[in-house]
Amino acid sequence: MRRFFFFCLLSAVCSLQPVWSQDAFLFSYFMGNGDGLHFAYSYDGLEWRVLNNKGAVFLKPEIGKDKLMRDPSIWPAPDGTFHMVWTSGWWDQGIGYASSKDLIHWSEQRNIPVMAHEPTTRNTWAPELFYDESSRLYYIVWASTIPGRHSEVATSASESGLNHRMYYVTTKDFNTFSETRLFFNPDFSVIDGAIIKFGKAFHMILKNENSSPPEKNLRVTSVKKLKKGFPLEVSAPITGNYWAEGPTPLEIGDYVYVYFDKYRDHQYGAVRTRDMKTWEDVSDQVKFPAGIRHGTAFRVSADILNKLLENEQ
Secondary structure, eight states: OHHHHHHHHHHHHHHOOOOOOSOEEEEEEEOTTTBOBEEEEESSSSBOEEOSTTTOOSBOOOOSSSOOBEEEEEEEOTTSOEEEEEEOOTTOSSEEEEEESSSSSBOOOEEEOTTTTSTTOOOOEEEEEEEETTTTEEEEEEEEOOTTSSOOOOOOGGGTTOOOEEEEEEESSSSSOOOOEEEEOOSSOEEEEEEEEETTEEEEEEEEOOBTTBOOEEEEEEESOGGGOOOSOOOSOSSOSSOOEEEEEEEETTEEEEEEEETTTTEEEEEEESSSSSOEEOGGGOBOOTTOEEEEEEEEOHHHHHHHHHHTO
């Protein structure tokens, strides 16, 4: 009888799942050339652990010329919906879109033909989402090259002709969209623009993509009113003597962390700031799953994370 009681008690304890009771953080990413949607999770923004049975994909790409899912950008909407956009192909003129209530079950994947009106557009890369609370508009910002459209920059042989500028559309419901407009037109090739509101201003972390001579670093530009557009004058590099791309900002306590892909080194890095002016490299303090590529970090409720953890059992 005692043995039976002990077995029942042990079985009950072993069946309990760890339950997190506070908000946590998720990181959406892809692997390889763009195999699909992956997630990592963190409780402190420093140590990130892989989700879903050793990294199996949550969503496989079904649209685009190349059927890729690169650069997944996710924004949690006020109504609890998670909206996601991504790069669906190397040389597409549209981007991918899907939504979910729980990050497990997703809507049908759709193509948003944001550059179809410009038939010479070479690419539509790394779309990023941002929700402006004051206007209740979602901004989708991405990088495209339209040959001959902007002031030329020197390019390397491997990147010949790729002279990116940022474009955008706005939407309230992801069914109807504004006309595509130019968003950011500096005197250098620019990609990977991620926006965060911190303090009393909006800040965009972006990549100087010039290749000859190579820059390949992250910069910042700030504005108090988003409608005015970001100043073309950008900061000095906030990253170090390595090539960096795919920045994603995340507010944690007093800091804004910016995570990024050190893609030549095949590892992830991070910098942080309290004022968006003075930056500290904390790459040696963060730990990410091996093989992680360009994505976004965002806050989720304990309920969402616990359901994701339960889903992998």
